[in-house]
Amino acid sequence: MPALEQELVKNLKERLVKHLESTGGYESIDFVDAGGSAAIFKVQRNDGLRAVKVFNPNLFFGAPAAASKRRLDVQRRLIDHKCPSLIQTYFADESQGTAIIEMEFNDWPQLSKQLGKVPDDAIGRLMGQLVDAVKYLEGMNIVHRDIKPENIHISTDFQELKLLDLGVAREFDNSDENDAAITDAGVGRPFLATAQYSSPEYLFRLDEPTDKLWKGLNFYQVGAVLHDLIKKEALFQYEILLENRWLVARAVLTKQPSFSDTDAKRLSAEKALALRCLTKDLDTRLSLVGWDEFQFNKIDDPLTTLKTKLSKGLGHLGEVSKSTSTARLAYERQEYCTRIFERVRTELIAACGTELPVTMITDYASNPANIAFTVSPEKSILVRIDCDVSWKSGVYEKSALMEAGAMFQSNSSAARHPETPMKACLEMGIGAAEDETVTAIANKVAELVGLALSRIEATGGDASTLQGTSV
Structure with a gap:
């Protein structure tokens, strides 16, 4: 979806100024970025820095309005939440004829730009924090739907991360929301989250929006982030570089990711988990993965580890490699x-x-x-x-x-x-x-x-x- 035009960004800034003046004032405003549905501004308020997202007003009128308002309601529920690895929300409401969300300002770099620098011994800690954020959202009956390295910021010492951008989050059981696979503006791409990090059943609308679909999507997207951390490059990077959306979609549906480094013992447990998470079939994925498996630093005695593996059955050992084969x-x-x-x-x-x-x-x-x-x-x-x-x-x-x-x-x-x-x-x-x-x-x-x-x-x-x- 193309970024907002400069004239619209200027209009959104004017609306933001009026909002800030009516809610305590501000010291400075700097434009940061604009996507297809909103512009982001860095705002210095009396109580600290804020990242403020101002939406295209057209999203809150006519056909897109109902879905946009529901997603705003979801973000409002996250105000003053208690999860340290999830970006904090301070304000989420309609104001000045549009919607405005004030969030914690985080100047850490995007994980997508740091993949090659993250040391192996930091992966377990970082993945634990990401899982904590996703589980926290699940506990609130919320699914993020766009978990990817671009939406994760990482500290410069690689010890902490923050999950950002809940612009397309929704409730698990919202039976009134029929936008499981459309853009946040209702037009443009035939899917909501980034295709590259969407599970096959979500991208191709193979399953109805249910708890099962959302849990499977969470495992898939978290597994994709783990894949990128291990491989030091983005999932389906070859297809992305070709800039051919059809090839990307085909890769999501049929291409099984693999790890090409020569050291088979390097992060072997993490590699196996990532591949299980990226299993193409939803039912198989849900049978192979659980959040407890992301506790990489937890040390069990060998008998307990063996018992856990056998409780899942031996079939999963070859399951992933065969999942898309004839x-x-x-x-x-x-x-x-x-x-x-x-x-x-x-x-x-x-x-x-x-x-x-x-x-x-x-x-x-x-x-x-x-x-x-x-x-x-x-x-x-x-x-x-x-x-x-x-x-x-x-x-x-x-x-x-x-x-x-x-x-x-x-x-x-x-x-x-x-x-x-x-x-x-x-x-x-x-x-x-x-x-x-x-x-x-x-x-x-x-x-x-x-x-x-x-x-x-x-x-x-x-x-x-x-x-x-x-x-």
Whole structure:
């Protein structure tokens, strides 16, 4: 989003002067910077230096107003907070026809400009402070949404940091706020936080705004900062240098970060944690990461450490490296199909009982995956119901279309008939409404079995005449 025009910045300064004069006065005002939605000024007041953010008035009128006012309310809740690693807020309200936020002035440099200078032995302390700030916000039911090195200031001795810029923060459970992936002005970029540091599900709107989404985003963005501290360079720096937003978005979705230094033992625990935090899949990420893992300086005895690792299961050891690979995706798809169709099989067995035994034949590895159910109402005939699960690609690689069809076949062969007519019946996806999916598939198979039984009954006892025909 382009920076504010100079004429507007001048207007915002005039509004700020009126605000300051009506609230105790000031000694000096200096322009600092301007983004796409606000200008920042350094203000000397009687009680000390302030960083004052003055917003574009257009954000508080018309369509953007409701969301802008909600975010202002969030910042107002942080006035006089008690978290030392979170920038302090002194005033947040509407004034002079716009919104003005007075904050602690911090002249430490941005972490993004100091990555190459931060010593390894300071990383644990700094990450602990960042986690404290994020957990403090979580405790207040607030998600920052734009945690990145540019929004973190670090002391010159690398012992302290401050998390800044809560301009796009929101409450976890604000069901009225539908701006999970738009800019603070409602136009421009199709996302709110910086794409480079946005998790895939947040950037591409793959999940609804829920506690689960925000917790996953917190882990991802904090892990990205840890990645940068370890690697001494920004996440997806190559794509950023090319200045191609499509390549950046593709990297967020598909490129697994790695550490290229030759010393495998250097910060090995920190590297492993960063990669777990940057796992592409939201559910996998949440199962692999907890805030307690950022206590790098905590020393446990080896038995306690081993017990903690094993409590998470061994699967996570290779999880991250495979999360975006073909093998990992195939594994997730197969696990999903197995889970769904085993439940369908259970439903069918419960319905058919011993009077009509149900057999399931599976080929989960292919695409489309094929799952078949067979029943044999009479000795001379077998009914085979085929379910094909065709997986999609790209952003929708965890969604699939299911088609179903049924044929009458000889009881001597359960192999799939090459002329089975298939008809699309539902769309399904990993992690999406599994109970409803199981019910829909079981009902479809039951419908086809019922049709088959009716046709067999209509033959008057010579069901063999149906062999080779579709149900």
